[in-house]
Amino acid sequence: MAVLIGCLLLTGCSKPRTIEDVEEEMRSLPATYLTAETGKEISAPSNKGVFVDEETGELCFPAYMCTNPDCPGEKQGDRPFLFIHRRMLLEAGPNGEVIYNEIPEGKDPTKYITSRGGFMNPTCPACYKKRNPDSESAAEKQKYIKWAKPYEAPEVVQRRAELEEEFQALYKPK
Numbered sequence: 001m002a003v004l005i006g007c008l009l010l011t012g013c014s015k016p017r018t019i020e021d022v023e024e025e026m027r028s029l030p031a032t033y034l035t036a037e038t039g040k041e042i043s044a045p046s047n048k049g050v051f052v053d054e055e056t057g058e059l060c061f062p063a064y065m066c067t068n069p070d071c072p073g074e075k076q077g078d079r080p081f082l083f084i085h086r087r088m089l090l091e092a093g094p095n096g097e098v099i100y101n102e103i104p105e106g107k108d109p110t111k112y113i114t115s116r117g118g119f120m121n122p123t124c125p126a127c128y129k130k131r132n133p134d135s136e137s138a139a140e141k142q143k144y145i146k147w148a149k150p151y152e153a154p155e156v157v158q159r160r161a162e163l164e165e166e167f168q169a170l171y172k173p174k
């Protein structure tokens, strides 16, 4: 009886999961976000996109990790250094909304973004402090671009792999 009640309380316990259920969980797996100013870490669904943190009023962006083996950024245990790719055209509105600004007419996008302290590609700020971008070769620049990767917590990577398996088991080609 106890088992039966437990089952009734858990939604989805009585019927097997569908492929749509699995896809929905994949889309909304928790992602690591960092606030733009203070770097506060927040876990939110990966399909949430950029949002405003209620507590600090700061914009939150998905975390990237620096995989440069010589990255001078501060690491937490085994975890690589995390940073964000800040979108300079976005702003936090007074009511917790995200404001999308446009590049002013006639301005060069790259110059406009970099003059405001932004980057065109995800760029590790810790490595950047030690670089001389003006004298770097194209190959060197490319190396840094490749070292910046979207970050997923190990438990999310594991869950995603399990979901892939579940998806494959349910997938029936038409």
Ligand SMILES: [Zn+2]
Pocket (backbone or CB within 6 Å): 066, 067, 068, 071, 072, 073, 081, 124, 125, 126, 127, 128
């Ligand atoms: Zn780095």
